Amino acid sequence: MNHQSADAEVARPRRRVSNVDESRAVIISAAAECFMRKGLDKATIDDIADEVGSTKGRVYHHFRSKNAIFFAVYRRAMELCFEAVEPVFASDSPAAQRLEGMAHAHAMVMMEHLPFQRGIRSGVEMYLHGSTTAAERETLTELIGIRDEYERLFRRVLEDGVADATLEVDDVPIVGRAILGALNGLTDWYRPRTGESGAEREAIARSLTRTVLNGVVRR
Amino acid sequence: MNHQSADAEVARPRRRVSNVDESRAVIISAAAECFMRKGLDKATIDDIADEVGSTKGRVYHHFRSKNAIFFAVYRRAMELCFEAVEPVFASDSPAAQRLEGMAHAHAMVMMEHLPFQRGIRSGVEMYLHGSTTAAERETLTELIGIRDEYERLFRRVLEDGVADATLEVDDVPIVGRAILGALNGLTDWYRPRTGESGAEREAIARSLTRTVLNGVVRR
DNA sequence: ACCAACAACATACCGAGCAGTATCTTGTCA
DNA sequence: TGACAAGATACTGCTCGGTATGTTGTTGGT
Incomplete structure (x- = not known):
């Protein structure tokens, strides 16, 4: 079934990318907030995670470092x-x-x-x-x-x-x-x-x- | 002996204070240099000590923290x-x-x-x-x-x-x-x-x- | 309808770097 | 010469970036 597009293997939607970008954006905003409050060095990854009500795991899933x-x-x-x-x-x-x-x-x-x-x-x-x-x-x-x-x-x-x-x-x-x-x-x-x-x-x-x-x- | 002042126990010269102040001043300048080069957080006490050709001991002898x-x-x-x-x-x-x-x-x-x-x-x-x-x-x-x-x-x-x-x-x-x-x-x-x-x-x-x-x- | 497979997290852990401390050595005064 | 300042050496404890691994929800293929 599911023959919406005959054989379009190319350019497949690959999940809701918008959600990914949004998650990144949320983290980025939280990071900006933390950097402002505590300074770039003193703000920890855990601080950023706390700011979004999450854990380190989420942050490092989206960012290398x-x-x-x-x-x-x-x-x-x-x-x-x-x-x-x-x-x-x-x-x-x-x-x-x-x-x-x-x-x-x-x-x-x-x-x-x-x-x-x-x-x-x-x-x-x-x-x-x-x-x-x-x-x-x-x-x-x-x-x-x-x-x-x-x-x-x-x-x-x-x-x-x-x-x-x-x-x-x-x-x-x-x-x-x-x-x-x-x-x-x-x-x-x-x-x-x-x-x-x-x-x-x-x-x-x-x-x-x-x-x-x-x-x-x-x- | 040492009767320059009859019984002046008060206000005794207490070593060469100038030397102390100079040592402090040298450390302060070195610290300023390090803070500028590496930033306040990333500059370590050892960096400052190195800058004056000394060790941590000297720095902590003059400064609490x-x-x-x-x-x-x-x-x-x-x-x-x-x-x-x-x-x-x-x-x-x-x-x-x-x-x-x-x-x-x-x-x-x-x-x-x-x-x-x-x-x-x-x-x-x-x-x-x-x-x-x-x-x-x-x-x-x-x-x-x-x-x-x-x-x-x-x-x-x-x-x-x-x-x-x-x-x-x-x-x-x-x-x-x-x-x-x-x-x-x-x-x-x-x-x-x-x-x-x-x-x-x-x-x-x-x-x-x-x-x-x-x-x-x-x- | 079921199940791999993978994304999107959470949890647990490690190790390096570094502020601070405790102790030891030496030069310099009275 | 003893006492203390000035500084060196050695050590510790903890924070925090990064990793390794576990868990869950969603999806696309059949």
Whole structure:
């Protein structure tokens, strides 16, 4: 019976893959939460398992190692950044406006996905401190590449701003890092208030964006 | 004999204390270096001992625990910041000029004492992640207080700027954090070049300072 | 309808790395 | 010269990443 498809041995559904991805995603979120609360090193695999109400077995069924989990968190964090910022970057407004939108979007992502964004800070650490296997180091290099690509979005809009005369930048790389530094600092001091904070976050993002765009000197 | 002071049993010199302090200072510097290279958690006591060409015994002779070493590094880091920035803050120029000097000085400290300054980032982490003894937590609270006091220097100069109309700030705390975030980001990306870099550092500090003061929008 | 077979976990265990300690040695003072 | 600081050596106990193995539910073939 079961002749829905005559002889389609190829591309067989192979269980509900969606469920697998979801299970992975749940673990990744739990890991991000743990990394934020206890730090990358002090968070244990058991902590992550507890967070999802499970045991080590489940975690290691989906991930090779603790580093592999961290890489997944890192990757997701960068995805969230790109999803929010790249559309603004790709729009066709003057550079100054695009930069404003990008800074605002970046700030919002920082606040709304705090656990993920805090995780990636520690990631740069690990990259420098070595002590990973060859395969892991390869993955890390790739992830660092993604981050560099993201930073490049900000540098390019700065260059565009010099070109269309809406921005004034003496040293594009350094200024780019200054802007991202000001925004990334959110992960150090921002903590979500209990209760509604959507509008509050908007206000914070606006203040930060204003500062990086206009500075503080009265004109 | 030894009647330099008739019967001064009190306040006896008690060996060469300077030597003790120096030994401590050497360990603290070595620890800062290790914390920077391998991260706070992955740096071991043996690493620190190796860095000074010694053994664990020496380290534990001067420090109760690994956390105690970290606290010393943190404290020294804050001292370096205050020594550089507070004189500028206390000068009697217009607020805009003082802020410029403070930002520049802070940036220079970040670069010139990179190991120390990187260490204190992880410190905030620890504070949040608990897992310290009661005594340690008390010390940590004190250190966090020092850091807050330091941040307050920047907030106060911002307020002064609003008062003397040289600065334009909508939200002092947030803008203060934005500025410090932009400058502290140095610890994430600045690495000392081999060879002379004093002038290079000045240039970086100037670009950062210009950006936080004037922003990037062309006027 | 039944049963391999495999995925998706749980349980039990191991061993390395490392903070902390206990003890021993030596140089340096009074 | 004895007493203590300064440091070296040797050892321990525990945490935690990783593994090996056991259990169960689901599925696809017959």
